[in-house]
Amino acid sequence: MSKLKVLIVEDEPVIAENVSLYLDNHDFEVSAIAYDSDEAFEQLKTNTPDAVILDINLESEKDGIDIAQHINQQYQLPFLFLTSYSDKNTLDRAKNVKPSGYIVKPFNERTLLASLEIAISNHATEKNHDLPKLSIEKMNRHLLSPLSDREFEIVQLVYDGMRNTQIAEKIFVTVNTVKTHLKNIYLKLDANTRLQVIQKLRELMMK
Amino acid sequence: MSKLKVLIVEDEPVIAENVSLYLDNHDFEVSAIAYDSDEAFEQLKTNTPDAVILDINLESEKDGIDIAQHINQQYQLPFLFLTSYSDKNTLDRAKNVKPSGYIVKPFNERTLLASLEIAISNHATEKNHDLPKLSIEKMNRHLLSPLSDREFEIVQLVYDGMRNTQIAEKIFVTVNTVKTHLKNIYLKLDANTRLQVIQKLRELMMK
DNA sequence: GAAATAATCACCCAACCGGGTGAACAACCA
DNA sequence: TGGTTGTTCACCCGGTTGGGTGATTATTTC
The missing domain is CATH 1.10.10.10 (Winged helix-like DNA-binding domain superfamily/Winged helix DNA-binding domain)
Structure with missing residues (x-):
């Protein structure tokens, strides 16, 4: 069983490392951290992940929402936006690209993991894939x-x-x-x- | 300026009170706490709120998803599901009723408020309403x-x-x-x- | 009847958190 | 020059958290 690969697109190193740390502690593998949109596109092509965590306010040529559109067009991957409490205007744009979820900053380990798993799970259901069950009730x-x-x-x-x-x-x-x-x-x-x-x-x- | 009214549908008193407390501390008014689906329907009719927080696993005749369907049909209100980390099967059903968001249990005050505001904000945008801006960058x-x-x-x-x-x-x-x-x-x-x-x-x- | 298991709880401790007090230093300004 | 403001920090306190030790009581099992 191989771990699910997650691409992190985040230009704030502290947050990127934080997310990375949380994922490493569990059953996810951080396939890469992209600090701008170019790196993100490159990683999507050469090292396609299973899911993407996108900072919505990326300080690069294209922001998180642009990258999300690219993901929707070229790949069918679940992605989540890292967003802040306060940027309502950006959120107006965000809803159009149908993110699998939002992670509100600041977040804790549990919130991040839960959101990610819900996103992957929902996305997989839509695509009729099957994922390892995470329901403890189902566990023997x-x-x-x-x-x-x-x-x-x-x-x-x-x-x-x-x-x-x-x-x-x-x-x-x-x-x-x-x-x-x-x-x-x-x-x-x-x-x-x-x-x-x-x-x-x-x-x-x-x- | 009147506070936004939120209906809480939750059969676990501890959680309901918790949510209620968090909302009271801020610019929301808890219009009512419904402990089962009947109370929820009654409240929706007689005391229509501005948003609804719904426990997805309600131990009553109709669960949170049933109530969500009712909301979609009869009212156009934003609603969020209170959900647990682990119930993947329920989440499969949940996505069909297009919730405005999920609040993963356990949650903290900030997560709850942020999720609720994102939900209300997105919902209002879709309906072309306008809401007070919450962006601090925009603040004078x-x-x-x-x-x-x-x-x-x-x-x-x-x-x-x-x-x-x-x-x-x-x-x-x-x-x-x-x-x-x-x-x-x-x-x-x-x-x-x-x-x-x-x-x-x-x-x-x-x- | 003795031993093991289950369930309950009090107490201690180290870590962390948020707020309060007091203080150092630099820049600016009147 | 002397007062104000801005930025930095150390220290203390009270509260909460998670983990560790030890103890009590009841039930089950041998």
Whole structure:
């Protein structure tokens, strides 16, 4: 199973590296980072990715929306716009190129991944491709047999990105209890942090 | 200027209250919280909102997607789905009803507001309505004349929701410096927290 | 009856975050 | 020259977060 390749088009190095880092931590491969439209076109041609993350306000000859049009015409790839809270005018142009989604800056790791996966998933459905299922409900429960029911319940919420306090509220226990369950989950899954748990789950689901 | 009314359709009280709290803190008014599809239909008819936030996995007779279809047929309102990371199957159904956006659970205040505003803005553009501009670049600089250039730069980043540490990295100073600038901005804008600053900015922009 | 498992929680700690206080230095200006 | 303004920073505090240790109680299993 090979990782999905994602092209990042972003002229702000800090953000580009940030996105890259988040993707590297999971089941994505950053095929390249393009800092302007020329690089983006080049990469699309020579190293076609599976998805593209596009800064909508690119300070180059052609901006993100121009590149998006190119993608729509030449390739059928899902793409997401990196956008800011405030640029409404640009968004007016953006909706015409039918992006698969928006990632609002600033974003966190989870938001980025979720948006990307929703985008790829939707796009694939339209194209009648099939992608590895990411639904934990679909995952064979006995793959995680060492976990108790309560632990399995919590592991799903962790996988959904919930904070310990949110989980605690949801299942009506204290945060301390959630932490203890997490501790036991870590023991059973041979992990030390929630991120490692999520990674393990994805490996299992990808079979 | 009256606030935009938002209907929340969510059967999980914790989440509903959370969304409601976030909206109350800003320029939105929660017209109602509907805990099932019947309440949602009732509210749409008797107290028509300006936008709807819909839990996609509603545990009632009709789920969020059914309600979305109803909205599309009977009203022309922007709506967003509250969705979870993992339910890919539901998302397959969701895309057919053309939601104005997705809010991935868990979400933070900023993500929620940004998504909602993008949705309303896009929807309004399509309908050729006009909405108050939210672009801070467009805002008359002299409305914030007491601010120095540096402070204005920082205020924009704060408005974009960036953390102090992120701002510090971006403008190549320490977090402490950012905090001091913020302190001075608070003095000049008669605010105590970044949220109050954002609110002031919006009031100014709404003129 | 003893041992293992499950579920609950309190407490500690290190890290981080945002806001507050105080301060240094440079530039400008009256 | 002396006051104001702008930019930079260190330090403290209170709150929250995630992970670690240890403990209690009930249920199940041998």
